[in-house]
Every structure is written in C-alpha cells, then in structure tokens.
Amino acid sequence: MDDNNALFKVFANGPLEVSGNFRVVNSAGKIIVNEGPVYLCRCGGSSNKPFCDGTHKSNGFPD
Numbered sequence: 001m002d003d004n005n006a007l008f009k010v011f012a013n014g015p016l017e018v019s020g021n022f023r024v025v026n027s028a029g030k031i032i033v034n035e036g037p038v039y040l041c042r043c044g045g046s047s048n049k050p051f052c053d054g055t056h057k058s059n060g061f062p063d
Ligand code: FES
Pocket: 013, 014, 015, 016, 040, 041, 042, 043, 044, 045, 046, 051, 052, 053, 054, 055, 056, 057
C-alpha cells in the first residue's frame, strides 16, 4: 500500500478502522484527528460519534 493513502477496513458487526494518511474534520471544520488508526462507528450507537465506543457489542449491530 502507498503510504500516502488511507486504508478503510470494515470489522464484522463493528466499526470502520481507518489508517494511513488522512484527517477527520468535525462539523465546524476543525481537524479532530490527523493520524490513525481510528475506529469510526457504523452502528449508530456510540456516545462518542464519529468514534466507536464499543456499544456495538451490546446493541446487536448485525453487519
Ligand atoms: S460501531 Fe462501535 S459503537 Fe458503533
């Protein structure tokens, strides 16, 4: 993999892991993460969106 590219890895029944070269920007346009890996919530249940907080383990997220 080219070091300049981000890699997105889907975890079964869990988050999206993002690694490589990327930035996460919040709704105000502020960079909140500029290095990884980070784990982004796919289930909608996290109390710390956009990040996974482990809630998917208890809410039955089936994907
Ligand atoms: S995917 Fe982990 S809390 Fe949503």
